[in-house]
C-alpha cells in the first residue's frame with residue numbers, strides 16, 4: 001500500500017521536474033522530510049506557473065533573513081505530497097517576481113512578507129501594505145534582525161485611515177464600514193461593504209488589527225517557550241498549532257515521539273475539533289434565529305470542556321503538549337470514562353440533529369446562502385470544512401498521514417454544494433467522524449512512555465510541520481540557532497486562505513446574512529494577523 | 531417540531547446556582563476590584579466586550595457565560611452591541627498597537643459612570659505577549675482599569691463570580 005503511494009506521489013514531482021527541464025529551469029534538490037527545491041529568484045514566478053498548470057496547490061509562503069541575504073520560501077502541495085521551494089535574495093535590494101499573479105491565495109502571504117521584511121514582489125497585483133498599519137515607521141521591517149523587539153512606537157499608534165479601499169460608484173450604491181470593534185463577542189477586524197439595496201456588491205477585508213508580533217516574539221525562545229506561544233496563536237486552535245510547532249521542532253531535532261504520545265495528541269486534537277464544531281454549529285443556527293440549536297450545542301460544548309478540565313487540566317486544552325510528547329498520561333479509568341462520554345455525546349446528537357434536519361425555516365436560511373464554487377475554492381486553496389464543502393478532497397490526516405493517523409482509518413467528508421448549509425453539514429459529519437476516531441484511538445492506545453527526551457538540534461536545523469487542525473491544514477516552520485533557541489518561526493493558519501474565500505462567499509448575499517456567512521467560515525483573526 | 535419540544539423537555543433546566551462570592555473567595559481567584567459599581571446600578575449590568583488583541587481564548591470563555599449552565603443574563607448581566615449602551619467594558623488581550631486607537635475611542639464613547647474590567651492574563655499584565663513594537667501590553671497601559679480577572683483564560687465561573695462581586699459592592 002505505502003509503496004503505491006510512494007510511486008504515485010513521485011509521479012507528481014516527476015511531471016513537475018520534466019516541465020521545469022523543458023523550460024530549462026535548474027533545480028537543486030535537498031532531501032528531507034519535505035523535499036527542498038532550490039531555485040534562482042528569476043524563475044520564482046515561472047515555477048508557480050508550471051506548478052499551477054499541473055494543479056499543484058499553493059500552501060504557504062514565508063521569508064527569513066540570514067546574515068547578508070534573505071531566503072524566500074513557498075510550499076506547494078498535491079494529493080498529499082509537498083514541495084518546499086526556496087530561493088536566496090541579495091540582502092541590499094531584495095526583490096523577486098510575485099507568485100500571486102498565478103495563485104490568488106499567495107497574495108496576502110506575500111504582502112505579509114513585504115511588510116515584515118521589506119522584500120519587494122515586483123509584479124504583485126496588490127502592493128498595498130497588509131499586516132502593517134501604523135505601529136511602526138514606513139521603511140522599517142520588524143522581522144529584520146536589526147529591528148529590536150520593542151521597536152520605537154509612538155505613545156498612541158494612530159488609526160489606519162488612509163488605506164485605499166476599492167469603491168463602487170453608481171446610483172443607489174452605498175458603502176458600509178464595519179469594525180474593527182464588532183457588535184458581538186468576537187475578534188476585531190474591519191469589513192468594507194459596497195452595497196445596493198440589501199445586496200452586497202463587494203466586500204473588502206482589512207485585517208491585522210490583532211497583530212501581536214508573534215513571529216518576532218518567537219525569536220530566542222527555547223522549545224518549551226515556543227510551545228507556550230504556539231498554543232496562543234489562536235486560542236481556539238491551541239492543540240493543533242502546538243502540534244504543528246512540535247512536529248517542526250521534532251523534525252529539526254531528529255527525534256521521534258513515543259507512539260502513546262502520538263495517540264494522546266490525536267485524542268486532544270480531535271477533542272478540539274469537536275469542541276469548536278459544536279460551538280460553531282450552535283452559533284450559526286443562532287445567527288438565523290434558531291435558539292434551540294444554540295442552547296443545545298452550547299450545553300454540549302460546556303459539558304465537553306468540563307470533561308477536558310477534569311481529564312487534562314485545562315478547559316481549552318492549552319499547554320497539553322511538550323516538545324517530544326505530551327504533558328500528561330491517560331489512565332485506564334480515564335479512557336473508560338472517555339468512551340462513556342463519547343457514547344453519551346453520540347446519543348445526544350442523535351436526538352438533536354434530526355430536529356435540525358427537519359426544520360424548514362432553518363433550511364430556508366442556510367441553503368444557497370454564502371455560496372463558494374469549487375473553482376473559487378480551488379483558486380484560493382480553501383482549507384478545512386470551507387474547502388471540503390466546495391469539493392476540495394483533501395485532508396492531511398488521510399493524505400500525508402502522521403502518527404497516530406497512519407494507524408487508524410480516517411474518513412474525509414467532502415461535498416460540492418458549497419453553501420452555508422453544506423459547511424454546517426460537513427462539520428456535523430466531522431463531529432461524528434471525530435467521535436469514531438477518538439474511540440479508535442482509545443482502543444488502540446499503545447503502552448509506553450509519553451515523552452522522548454529532548455535533544456538539542458544542530459545549529460541551523462530546520463523543520464516544517466503539517467497538521468490537520470479543525471480549521472484545516474496548518475503549516476509551521478522553525479529554524480534553530482546552535483544553542484537550542486529558535487531563530488525563525490512561521491505558523492500558517494488555514495484562515496490565511498479562508499479569509500480570502502469569505503470575500504467571494506458574501507457576494508450577492510444580503511447584508512443581514514453576512515454574520516451567518518462569516519460564522520460558517522469562522523476565520524481566525526489572531527491566527528491570521530500573528 | 532415534536533422532536534424539538536421532546537428534546538427541550540427531556541433536557542429540562544440545566545442552569546446551575548452560583549453564589550455571590552465573598553472577598554476571601556475573590557482573593558483566592560486572584561480577582562482585584564479597585565472600584566465597585568455604584569449604587570445606581572441595581573441588578574443590571576450592560577457589558578460591551580472589546581477584544582483589543584486577544585488570541586480568542588478569552589472570548590470563548592466569555593461566550594460560555596451565556597450558555598444554559600451559567601446563564602449570566604439571569605443576574606441582569608447582558609452584552610450590548612455598542613459602547614454607548616454600556617456600563618462596563620470587558621477588555622481582553624494585550625492591547626495590540628493596531629487596536630490602541632480603537633480602544634481609546636470605545637472608552638470615550640462609553641457614557642460615564644463607566645467601569646473597565648481587564649479579562650485574562652494578557653489584559654491584566656501583558657501575558658505571553660507582553661509589550662513590544664506590536665503590543666502595548668496590559669489594558670491599564672492604555673485606559674484606566676477598575677477590576678482585573680487573571681487566568682489564561684479565566685473560566686466562565688470565575689468570570690461570573692467576578693462580575694457578581696463587582697455588582698455586590700454597590701452602595702459601598
Ligand code: SF4
Nearest residue numbers: 584585587650651652
Ligand atoms: S489570557 Fe490567555 S486566553 Fe486570554 S487572550 Fe491571553 S493568551 Fe489568550
